[in-house]
Amino acid sequence: MTVEVLATGIGNPEGPDLLPDGRVVFVETFLGRLAAWSPRRGLHVFAEVGGGPNACALGRDGAYVTQTGGKAGPWRAPVQTLPCIQRVREGGAPEVVLDSVAGVPLQAPNDLAFGPDGRLYFTDPGDYDPSRPVDGRVCVIEPDGSASVVVQAGPVYPNGVACAPDGSLIWTETYPRRLRRLRPGGRVELLATLPPGAVPDGVKLAVDGRLHVADVGAGGVHVLSPDGARAGFIPTGGQPQNCVFAGSTLYVTDFGEPDAAPADDPAPATGRLLRVQLDYPGRRLSRGAIRRKA
Secondary structure, eight states: OOEEEEEEEESSEEEEEEOTTSOEEEEEGGGTEEEEEETTTEEEEEEEOOSOEEEEEEETTEEEEEEOSSEETTEEOSSOOOOEEEEEOTTSOOEEEESEETTEEOOOOOOEEEOTTSOEEEEEOOSOOTTSOOOEEEEEEOTTSOEEEEEEEETTOEEEEEEOTTSOEEEEETTTTEEEEEOTTSOEEEEEEOOTTOOEEEEEEBTTOOEEEEETTTTEEEEEOTTSOEEEEEEOOSOEEEEEEETTEEEEEEOOOTTSSOTTOSSOOOEEEEEEEOSSOBOOOOOOOOOOOO
């Protein structure tokens, strides 16, 4: 299996998605922006959003962004903004879609995904600090703009999130190394617990339902069967944080090799965009649109 390095020198690439023209779009947290890559144009700016964006998901009316407000571990953005969900078009200015749920301000939204019903699900774990975990939650925004809490997850750092065709919701819990699934009927079940040393982040699904979990600590992507059993491992090296399918191509956003960043630099530009060719296709992501605020 060949891993191609498509772009380097990226400031913490996370939460990738695909644009209609085939470009890969992802956030650069440390630079407060969305970047895109294509073979013809290489790495280029898609939109400036400020603060500390953590992931993006393409909707029918722009790219939706989880905005932490300007924090990632020990790093703090030079100019802080509001933790929120943003929407932005290429080259445009971001607008705030949501900054609180059930009267509680968002802490530091992490990942997001549209469900097949047009709802937008996202995780809100707070800042990453395993020594001082805070209660996180999984939330949903309805197409009309209203929002609610789907799961009160507790101090587990709910991270990557994905939606299955049957309406199930799947998310990673980084601190306890777990994957959980919410069935359409409301039952939450444990899918898998990854080995010690794992740091599960983003998750995507193949057409056959297999789960692909980017593991920052293991240097690759775990492949799990739909019921959570171990089905394989894609070694990428580095510190992979998230991934997205384009047919049978898997794009991976990677923080970089563990020893690439200077110890005194909280915002290193060591990130990479990787590409792995597989022999099976990924599931096409759902799209939606959230009604604009009056």
